[in-house]
Amino acid sequence: MSTQTIVVEREVRVSASPETIFPFLIDPEKIVRWKGTDAMLDPRPGGIYRVNVAGKNMARGEFVEVTPNSKVVSTWGWEGDEEVPPGSSTVEMSLTPDGDETIVRLRHTDLPTKESAAKHTMGWDHYMSRLAVAAPGGDAGEDPMMNMDM
Amino acid sequence: MVEAALKAIADPRRQDILVIVHENELSAGDIASRFDITRPAISQHLRVLVDTGLVSMRRDGTRRLYKARPEGLEEIRAFLDQFWGRSLDLLKKAAEQEQQGESDEHTDHSG
Numbered sequence: 577m578s579t580q581t582i583v584v585e586r587e588v589r590v591s592a593s594p595e596t597i598f599p600f601l602i603d604p605e606k607i608v609r610w611k612g613t614d615a616m617l618d619p620r621p622g623g624i625y626r627v628n629v630a631g632k633n634m635a636r637g638e639f640v641e642v643t644p645n646s647k648v649v650s651t652w653g654w655e656g657d658e659e660v661p662p663g664s665s666t667v668e669m670s671l672t673p674d675g676d677e678t679i680v681r682l683r684h685t686d687l688p689t690k691e692s693a694a695k696h697t698m699g700w701d702h703y704m705s706r707l708a709v710a711a712p713g714g715d716a717g718e719d720p721m722m723n724m725d726m
Numbered sequence: 727m728v729e730a731a732l733k734a735i736a737d738p739r740r741q742d743i744l745v746i747v748h749e750n751e752l753s754a755g756d757i758a759s760r761f762d763i764t765r766p767a768i769s770q771h772l773r774v775l776v777d778t779g780l781v782s783m784r785r786d787g788t789r790r791l792y793k794a795r796p797e798g799l800e801e802i803r804a805f806l807d808q809f810w811g812r813s814l815d816l817l818k819k820a821a822e823q824e825q826q827g828e829s830d831e832h833t834d835h836s837g
Contacts, residue, residue: 584803610814
């Protein structure tokens with residue numbers, strides 16, 4: 577099954593060191609200088625990532641990876657009239673020093689992801705094949721996927 | 727509109743629906759049969775997807791058929807591209823100011 581995915585990739589060259597730029601990715605007071613109006617951040621894997629974007633939409637997610645001066649990966653969802661859990665969208669930012677400058681790369685993947693498509697196809701094919709075995713009176717056996725987190 | 731579409735696409739269940747109506751036009755019943763949630767819940771998700779332009783709906787007799795609308799995704803992608811472009815420009819400006827400030831401080835101390 578082919579799938580559709582939204583991927584946004586951008587990069588910008590900044591005349592500053594990774595050490596100067598990194599706090600802008602994880603420090604609530606600094607992040608609002610380029611993104612959102614207020615923020616609550618706990619920069620460690622599993623820590624909360626909550627940024628008020630555009631004054632009315634609250635992006636809420638979790639930090640997935642925090643590598644000092646190098647890389648930050650976080651997920652987000654939305655709070656509001658309709659709650660959308662974090663994890664549906666992933667933003668990865670990496671810092672690569674280049675002489676006196678730093679290349680800041682951003683990769684935002686929003687969905688549907690290949691994983692969700694694969695998960696779906698896999699589950700479907702699995703059950704179709706079980707059906708094929710079970711239908712003529714055969715025993716499909718214990719479902720090996722019963723304990724899998726699908 | 728794009729904000730609503732962003733929220734629409736952020737829901738895992740709606741992502742799954744988008745995946746299955748990507749290539750095939752399906753009725754609400756077909757779609758519901760692939761999920762373990764109630765039919766009204768599926769209808770609600772489909773309404774959100776149609777309202778935000780991510781899925782198109784066509785009537786065929788009494789049936790309503792749903793199919794993904796690629797232009798809807800493209801609109802979101804364009805919006806995000808612009809959003810991140812602006813954000814990164816601001817980040818660049820803020821970080822360069824900071825770096826400049828640190829250099830000035832350093833100059834002051836050594837000077």
